[in-house]
Amino acid sequence: MNTAFITTIQERCRVCYTCVRECPAKAIRIVDGQAAVIGDRCIACGNCVKVCSQMAKQIRRTVNEAEAVLGSGRKTVACLAPSFPAAFVGIPAEVLVGMVRRLGFDWVNEVAFGADLVAREYRTLLANTNGHRYIATTCPAVVGYIERYQPDLLDALAPIVSPMIATARALRALHGENLGIVFIGPCIGKKAEASDAVLAGEIDAVLTFSELTDMFAQRGIAPETTEPDAFDPPHGGLGALFPIGRGLLQAAGMSEDLMTGEIVATDGRAHVVDAVKEFASGDLGARLLEMLCCHGCIMGAGIDNDLPLFNRRRQVREYVRGRMAEIDPGQWQRDMDRFADLDLTRGYTSKDQRIAAPEAHELEAILAMLGKTKPEDELNCGACGYDTCREHAVAIHKGLAEAEMCLPYAIEWLRRTISKLATSNAQLASAQEALVHSEKLASMGQLAAGIAHEVNNPLGVVLMYAHLLLEEASENGAMREDLTMIAEQADRCKKIVAGLLQFARQNKVVRYPVDLRELVDRALRPLAVPPDVRIRVCTAADDPVAEIDRDQIIQVLTNLIHNAFAAMPSGGTVTITLGGDARTVQIQVEDTGTGIPPELHKKVFEPFFTTKQIGQGTGLGLSVTYGIVKMHSGDIQLKSNADPAVGPTGTIFTVTLPRSG
Ligand code: ADP
Numbered sequence: 148m149n150t151a152f153i154t155t156i157q158e159r160c161r162v163c164y165t166c167v168r169e170c171p172a173k174a175i176r177i178v179d180g181q182a183a184v185i186g187d188r189c190i191a192c193g194n195c196v197k198v199c200s201q202m203a204k205q206i207r208r209t210v211n212e213a214e215a216v217l218g219s220g221r222k223t224v225a226c227l228a229p230s231f232p233a234a235f236v237g238i239p240a241e242v243l244v245g246m247v248r249r250l251g252f253d254w255v256n257e258v259a260f261g262a263d264l265v266a267r268e269y270r271t272l273l274a275n276t277n278g279h280r281y282i283a284t285t286c287p288a289v290v291g292y293i294e295r296y297q298p299d300l301l302d303a304l305a306p307i308v309s310p311m312i313a314t315a316r317a318l319r320a321l322h323g324e325n326l327g328i329v330f331i332g333p334c335i336g337k338k339a340e341a342s343d344a345v346l347a348g349e350i351d352a353v354l355t356f357s358e359l360t361d362m363f364a365q366r367g368i369a370p371e372t373t374e375p376d377a378f379d380p381p382h383g384g385l386g387a388l389f390p391i392g393r394g395l396l397q398a399a400g401m402s403e404d405l406m407t408g409e410i411v412a413t414d415g416r417a418h419v420v421d422a423v424k425e426f427a428s429g430d431l432g433a434r435l436l437e438m439l440c441c442h443g444c445i446m447g448a449g450i451d452n453d454l455p456l457f458n459r460r461r462q463v464r465e466y467v468r469g470r471m472a473e474i475d476p477g478q479w480q481r482d483m484d485r486f487a488d489l490d491l492t493r494g495y496t497s498k499d500q501r502i503a504a505p506e507a508h509e510l511e512a513i514l515a516m517l518g519k520t521k522p523e524d525e526l527n528c529g530a531c532g533y534d535t536c537r538e539h540a541v542a543i544h545k546g547l548a549e550a551e552m553c554l555p556y557a558i559e560w561l562r563r564t565i566s567k568l569a570t571s572n573a574q575l576a577s578a579q580e581a582l583v584h585s586e587k588l589a590s591m592g593q594l595a596a597g598i599a600h601e602v603n604n605p606l607g608v609v610l611m612y613a614h615l616l617l618e619e620a621s622e623n624g625a626m627r628e629d630l631t632m633i634a635e636q637a638d639r640c641k642k643i644v645a646g647l648l649q650f651a652r653q654n655k656v657v658r659y660p661v662d663l664r665e666l667v668d669r670a671l672r673p674l675a676v677p678p679d680v681r682i683r684v685c686t687a688a689d690d691p692v693a694e695i696d697r698d699q700i701i702q703v704l705t706n707l708i709h710n711a712f713a714a715m716p717s718g719g720t721v722t723i724t725l726g727g728d729a730r731t732v733q734i735q736v737e738d739t740g741t742g743i744p745p746e747l748h749k750k751v752f753e754p755f756f757t758t759k760q761i762g763q764g765t766g767l768g769l770s771v772t773y774g775i776v777k778m779h780s781g782d783i784q785l786k787s788n789a790d791p792a793v794g795p796t797g798t799i800f801t802v803t804l805p806r807s808g
Contacts, residue, residue: 159203166195167532171416190291191339193448212352216327224254228332230390232466233445233459234356241375259383261314266398285309287336288440298497333447355449381482387467390444412437505544513540530554595647610637646767663691670704679718687726706768707736714740742789742796
């Protein structure tokens with residue numbers, strides 16, 4: 148099982164979904180915004196490793212396994228895949244062979260010879276197909292794909308081993324079964340192939356060319372200090388072309404005939420998936436389908452350099468041309484004949500990873516959850532890593548993808564979150580404002596209580612003596628006017644002090660059930676209603692009962708009604724409306740007075756703010772009211788128009804109180 152041949156370095160993953168898009172097996176699951184390779188589904192093609200710009204995908208390193216083979220005391224051989232000219236550009240083949248030998252291998256062989264053996268097998272197979280259709284591939288990722296996602300096609304997979312295994316079998320036949328074999332190539336999939344149960348024990352370790360480079364660096368093996376050396380026999384021929392797309396066909400002496408379409412060759416992850424599907428449905432019409440998952444093995448993820456595809460092809464081509472010029476055809480043929488009876492067959496096993504697609508209604512439900520209820524909502528933008536919105540929805544159903552991967556969905560979600568945040572921000576700001584206000588009121592209350600307490604007694608004395616003196620003063624005496632003034636002003640001071648005491652005392656709420664209709668009655672009874680003022684009482688609530696402090700709320704109502712009277716010097720109407728819902732009761736006091744300009748809406752609740760003339764207002768009425776309402780865990784709102792040009796002037800104070808404490 149190739150579990151965890153590729154893993155994600157979580158800190159590096161920036162969740163761009165490129166790996167999801169590029170994975171032909173859809174073996175990458177996004178969980179909590181992290182891309183994780185699902186080992187059982189992964190075909191180890193290495194596409195995700197190549198496309199990740201953050202280098203967040205890492206290949207399982209097996210250098211220690213190769214070291215173990217070298218240190219085992221067995222005879223060892225290094226088998227170099229024929230793509231090596233594309234991986235070690237600038238290092239002549241003989242020098243590379245010398246470097247590999249310096250690692251401690253007894254033999255260094257070309258896998259190209261195994262490729263020649265495999266090519267011969269394919270030639271024989273296709274000469275006797277008897278109408279059987281075959282998929283020819285030496286690519287472990289293609290095999291892995293068919294075993295997992297098209298297991299019905301296992302019969303179509305040509306039962307021939309890859310050049311890696313063919314080379315290993317030939318070398319064991321040559322040097323004995325106890326040979327320690329290390330395959331070195333461009334492909335992660337080879338690590339998976341070597342560990343497949345069907346081929347167990349044939350290869351002892353697999354290294355990528357990148358890992359080989361690391362081993363050279365570790366041991367200080369450099370090309371400049373290495374003596375050139377030759378590959379050990381048997382030498383390869385045209386099999387060295389295998390790593391280039393259609394290389395197998397050429398080495399087998401077959402060609403893709405566009406007229407007959409009998410043989411079809413393709414490479415690259417998208418083409419491979421499509422070609423396999425078409426082969427399965429019979430639409431392809433081909434007798435042989437040749438495939439490589441990368442654009443040839445030369446583009447494998449185990450090669451480090453940045454060389455582009457055609458340059459890599461050139462490197463391999465030029466090497467093969469040079470080799471073919473030097474090769475001794477007689478010897479090559481003798482080597483081939485020597486292994487004519489070598490068993491190069493293999494079997495395949497189903498590793499079925501297909502997950503049932505959702506029912507139509509399930510798919511529609513997922514699409515609706517993504518906000519896609521109409522065909523035009525399906526943008527198929529591909530940002531999620533899936534080609535269509537439906538494919539993404541299917542992946543969500545299979546537990547491979549998350550809704551958040553959909554860009555329009557994520558944008559809409561963000562928009563909603565921002566608007567929710569803005570609302571709670573506004574609520575927080577208003578709560579903070581209310582808190583600051585009540586803190587201000589509390590400290591002013593303390594101060595007021597202190598002053599009122601100290602001033603009240605001496606003031607009472609002044610008032611009493613002023614009245615005594617007034618009684619004694621003669622009716623028209625010069626002193627009378629002055630004494631009247633003293634008594635009046637002292638009386639005013641008394642009122643202010645009483646207001647201050649009220650302001651200071653408001654923090655104790657004694658609740659009991661009160662019918663608001665009765666409360667309004669009580670508040671109105673002692674009031675001296677100015678001549679041109681009409682009072683209306685409307686009860687909109689069925690049940691105007693709440694647990695409140697009756698005296699304090701009467702105080703609230705009285706303050707509001709007094710202010711309404713004061714705002715209507717030429718008369719008008721005061722409307723008191725009782726309302727509410729299951730949890731709250733509401734008292735609304737509306738007047739048709741002069742109104743309050745918007746810039747004063749906040750100020751009117753501040754202590755000592757008044758627009759009334761000296762002697763008429765203390766500026767404490769609304770702050771006392773505010774304090775009482777807040778102590779009841781209620782709320783007071785003000786709506787007012789002071790501009791006749793806008794509409795009828797007037798003010799509405801709405802007090803909302805919870806029905807129970
Ligand atoms: P005071 O009534 O002693 O001035 P308040 O705190 O009760 O103190 O009111 C503060 C100010 O708010 C008033 O002076 C007035 O300017 C304004 N005000 C309050 N209620 C009304 C109302 N219904 N219409 C117009 N202005 C009002």
